Amino acid sequence: MKTxxxxxxxxxxxxxxxxxxxxxxxxxRGITSDDVLFLNFDVKPDYRDTPRNWQWRLEAVFGExxx
Numbered sequence: 897m898k899t900x901x902x903x904x905x906x907x908x909x910x911x912x913x914x915x916x917x918x919x920x921x922x923x924x925r926g927i928t929s930d931d932v933l934f935l936n937f938d939v940k941p942d943y944r945d946t947p948r949n950w951q952w953r954l955e956a957v958f959g960e961x962x963x
Contacts, residue, residue: 899932904954905939917943917950925957932960 904924908914920941921949927933935958937951948955 897931899934900929901934901936902927903936903938904941908941909937915943917941917946917953921954921957923958927958927959 907923909928911920914920914923920943924935936957938955940946941947941950
């Protein structure tokens, strides 16, 4: 099993259809792998509805994975 770093900027670039923080959360929640994943907050999401605690909220949904 290897360790993979997932950059937030890569998620945003790979999903240009995302237009809100809630949609970004759904995309982050959908990331799965058999390997160990780490989410790197290399950029701040530039959406109108991005909350102040955006890092905590993304980390929480990242840990949940697919429902």
